[in-house]
Amino acid sequence: MKVTLHIWRQSRQSTKGDFAQDGRMVRYELDHVSADMSFLEMLDVLNEQLIHKGEEPVAFDHDCREGICGSCGVVIDGVPHGPERGTTTCQLHMRSFKDGAEIWVEPWRAAAFPVVRDLVVDRSSFDRVVQKGAFISVGTGAPQDANAIPVPKHDADRAFDAATCIGCGACVAACKNASAMLFVGAKVSHFMHLPQGRVEREQRARDLVAAMDREGFGNCTNQYECEAACPKEIPVRVIAEMNREFVRAKAVEEPASDKGTGGHG
Amino acid sequence: MKLDAKIPSGPIQDKWDTRRFDLKLVNPANKRKYKVLVVGSGLAGASAAASLAELGYQVECFCFQDSPRRAHSIAAQGGINAAKNYRNDGDSVWRLFYDTVKGGDFRAREANVYRLAQLSVNIIDQAVAQGVPFAREYGGLLDNRSFGGAQVSRTFYARGQTGQQLLLGAYASLSRQIGLGAVKMFPRTEMLDVVLVDGHAKGIVVRDLVTGEVRSHAGDAVVLATGGYGNVFYLSTNAKGCNVTATWRAHKRGAGFANPCYTQIHPTCIPVSGDHQSKLTLMSESLRNDGRVWVPKAAGDKRQPSEIPDDERDYYLERKYPSFGNLAPRDIASRAAMQVCDEGRGIGETGLGVFLDFRDSIKRLGKDAIAARYGNLFHMYAKITAEDPYSRPMRIFPAVHYTMGGLWVDYDLQSTIPGLFVLGEANFSDHGANRLGASALMQGLADGYFVIPYTVGGYLAGQKAGSVGSDRPEFASTVAGVQEMTRKLLSIQGKRTVDDFHKALGKIMWGKCGMARNEAGLQQALQEIPVLREEFWRDVRVLGSNESLNQSLEKAGRVADFLEFGELMCRDALERRESCGGHFREEWQDEGEARRDDENFCHAAVWEYQGEGKAPVRHEEPLAFENVHLAVRSYK
Numbered sequence: 001m002k003v004t005l006h007i008w009r010q011s012r013q014s015t016k017g018d019f020a021q022d023g024r025m026v027r028y029e030l031d032h033v034s035a036d037m038s039f040l041e042m043l044d045v046l047n048e049q050l051i052h053k054g055e056e057p058v059a060f061d062h063d064c065r066e067g068i069c070g071s072c073g074v075v076i077d078g079v080p081h082g083p084e085r086g087t088t089t090c091q092l093h094m095r096s097f098k099d100g101a102e103i104w105v106e107p108w109r110a111a112a113f114p115v116v117r118d119l120v121v122d123r124s125s126f127d128r129v130v131q132k133g134a135f136i137s138v139g140t141g142a143p144q145d146a147n148a149i150p151v152p153k154h155d156a157d158r159a160f161d162a163a164t165c166i167g168c169g170a171c172v173a174a175c176k177n178a179s180a181m182l183f184v185g186a187k188v189s190h191f192m193h194l195p196q197g198r199v200e201r202e203q204r205a206r207d208l209v210a211a212m213d214r215e216g217f218g219n220c221t222n223q224y225e226c227e228a229a230c231p232k233e234i235p236v237r238v239i240a241e242m243n244r245e246f247v248r249a250k251a252v253e254e255p256a257s258d259k260g261t262g263g264h265g
Numbered sequence: 266m267k268l269d270a271k272i273p274s275g276p277i278q279d280k281w282d283t284r285r286f287d288l289k290l291v292n293p294a295n296k297r298k299y300k301v302l303v304v305g306s307g308l309a310g311a312s313a314a315a316s317l318a319e320l321g322y323q324v325e326c327f328c329f330q331d332s333p334r335r336a337h338s339i340a341a342q343g344g345i346n347a348a349k350n351y352r353n354d355g356d357s358v359w360r361l362f363y364d365t366v367k368g369g370d371f372r373a374r375e376a377n378v379y380r381l382a383q384l385s386v387n388i389i390d391q392a393v394a395q396g397v398p399f400a401r402e403y404g405g406l407l408d409n410r411s412f413g414g415a416q417v418s419r420t421f422y423a424r425g426q427t428g429q430q431l432l433l434g435a436y437a438s439l440s441r442q443i444g445l446g447a448v449k450m451f452p453r454t455e456m457l458d459v460v461l462v463d464g465h466a467k468g469i470v471v472r473d474l475v476t477g478e479v480r481s482h483a484g485d486a487v488v489l490a491t492g493g494y495g496n497v498f499y500l501s502t503n504a505k506g507c508n509v510t511a512t513w514r515a516h517k518r519g520a521g522f523a524n525p526c527y528t529q530i531h532p533t534c535i536p537v538s539g540d541h542q543s544k545l546t547l548m549s550e551s552l553r554n555d556g557r558v559w560v561p562k563a564a565g566d567k568r569q570p571s572e573i574p575d576d577e578r579d580y581y582l583e584r585k586y587p588s589f590g591n592l593a594p595r596d597i598a599s600r601a602a603m604q605v606c607d608e609g610r611g612i613g614e615t616g617l618g619v620f621l622d623f624r625d626s627i628k629r630l631g632k633d634a635i636a637a638r639y640g641n642l643f644h645m646y647a648k649i650t651a652e653d654p655y656s657r658p659m660r661i662f663p664a665v666h667y668t669m670g671g672l673w674v675d676y677d678l679q680s681t682i683p684g685l686f687v688l689g690e691a692n693f694s695d696h697g698a699n700r701l702g703a704s705a706l707m708q709g710l711a712d713g714y715f716v717i718p719y720t721v722g723g724y725l726a727g728q729k730a731g732s733v734g735s736d737r738p739e740f741a742s743t744v745a746g747v748q749e750m751t752r753k754l755l756s757i758q759g760k761r762t763v764d765d766f767h768k769a770l771g772k773i774m775w776g777k778c779g780m781a782r783n784e785a786g787l788q789q790a791l792q793e794i795p796v797l798r799e800e801f802w803r804d805v806r807v808l809g810s811n812e813s814l815n816q817s818l819e820k821a822g823r824v825a826d827f828l829e830f831g832e833l834m835c836r837d838a839l840e841r842r843e844s845c846g847g848h849f850r851e852e853w854q855d856e857g858e859a860r861r862d863d864e865n866f867c868h869a870a871v872w873e874y875q876g877e878g879k880a881p882v883r884h885e886e887p888l889a890f891e892n893v894h895l896a897v898r899s900y901k
Contacts, residue, residue: 012813013475034541036538036539036541037539037541038649040543041541041542041543044541044543044764045541048762051762051806054808055808056809057808057816061331062505063337063504063505063506064335064337064339064340064504064505065505065544065546066544066546066547067648068426068429069330069335070335071330071335084648087648091645091648091649093649093651116475116814117813117814120814123331123332124331124332124452126332127333127334127452130436130437130440131440131443132444133444135395135396135437135438135440135441137441138395138438139316139319139438140312140319140715140718143390143391143393143394144390144394145390146349146389146393146399146407147351147406147407149393150406151401151405153401156399156400156401156405157398159398160398163396163398163433164426164429166429167332167334167335190396190398194396196394196395196396197396
């Protein structure tokens, strides 16, 4: 099959003052595309052709190419990760497009995800949020036997459903407010469903919400675009759970010694 | 090169206790004066970085991905072994040890494997404490499944995403230490050389992949947890970024490389669909718990699988290995698949495939039960092939998956360069010539959480903290060497792309050093690789500049190293004149079963670099089997 691509090209990193830099959409024609190719393999073919022509290839993040590392992700025809539900860009295949299709490819757009180059963005804001409390404060050592605390299967499954998040950032890219609440909610939900995670629940909710705000992510206005875009189909209930945990944490008096320390250990 | 494995004396059960007591300690107030550089943030690297920081050392951690959470450990599917014996089915530390030594075809070091089996138990406890959501039963206790090469159920799992959940557990611990300021994290940073001062590893040279800056970091010890070299084949189940660069460049600085020819071909991957293929996708071994592997009895039978009645199907694993059946170890299952394809009974358009059929399990357990166990894998399969594995058997074929060889390490996981420690898939120590399923996660985490925190301390106790700064001339000269290589890659401006060379190398490696190897093929590969490498340095085209994100340049450096490493791999395969585990030499077989030569090859082969254009020297570390008796491995 044959496709026409419009791809965002940008050679310099975005800055606060100049978000788009020299960025622009560039048109490419690509022939002999196989329906069995993944979207990224199609970009590989384009890049090989560009290099032969003496043009710099399109930069895009990718690694495992099996939908689990969360590296890849571009906005395809306005939709993060493209038209298939529950699918990362690397698992999207060209059979999802018609012969002769015109496809628009852009990077994630969010103030908290500045563009590094072409389709590559900087998602370190996610890591910084996690560093403020998306963990259980237990060091390496000799904890009790793994079966000492039974966890109801239902709770373990709920925790798993949230923990399956791959941190790709599609939720932020899909949201008109560039909110990270599906991502952060998934962390809160994962730990609140496990007895081990409940010890620090108030502190965690407070710290993660504060960190998320500090990074410049927006708020949630209940459009559920994030859930629709999430390649792991994380449900928006995690946002409700996070809000509940946050309200609960607000109701519990904050211990004076913990105030403002962040990154509790 | 002196190879002293430093295995503690005494009964195998007591060796690790003995070593832990003998290792010198660094007192808590002094720990913060030492800096440890950890390269890689997968299971081994992240767990090591977090654990060392918790002890009080200053830690700097490096990864080439944009976040430490994305290391390729994340893609491990099936599970992690631990000798918990929660099923009351006869498991024990001794049995896990025995299975692993036997599974590795008696080419691993007994003492290391025993320690691994001992520590396996702690890993599960640690992970549960971190909040890793393992699968549970209705009673709230942990569930288990079976894996290849074992007759007990000792594999803990989190649906088909066990690696992801364990890595996120280690990443969470690492993140906590980063938040506390105890670990300094450097993502999108690739290690390109080790700095040696007075023979000890005292620093590394890295390239910032966003700005192109090449700089050095000084430390008191260096820990490499940089994974395996499966991408030397171009097509493998590894992530695209996986590479040999860190270990290869350490090798060129003097670290011995052990058993590079030991590569694991995983039996259940999705077959190649065309020339555009950029990687291969694994279908977890756990599927063989409920799936049955078969091909038509008659060669050239191209009927739809549903039209082939049972008596015209050959469930060849069940037939050949009745006591292990579909759960035969990976090397054996892969070779059996290759054999039936060679007989013309392979399925699919290319004839390079076999069926993995869930019909009987779905009939027995229901579709929902199968979906609960393997839902994400079935989903992934359907995405890639556009076929529904619930109603039609999966098509699978062996693919390169894991590399058992790696940098040689002693019992303390220290390489032949003092101060350079190597963990996880990057080292060679625990899996011999074949790794059993669900043992990679176990090894990465045992090394990182429970071995390195002790053994690094033992080394540091004999070193003066912060004795070497990056003002030593060795740092500047190593940086200059890396900059020169980058400059050279950008200046060639030839005609062929980096991927083009990588594919050409992969073709040589898969054809002549893949599933089956022979003298003539290996000799030929040893002629072809240097020619290809010479052409690479004459005709590769890397566009763009050093001073920005340049993915072609990153790849070019990695492929340049694969082009050198591939030669060593073939040389090792040539010199190992026996078949064992994943290394199958056609000259040494008994009707398709590997024939070991214990008299001449019961050792690890360790290669010493001699400089460009010079043949490397082969050393041997003899392997003694005092607890598991050398025997012909049988799964029949």
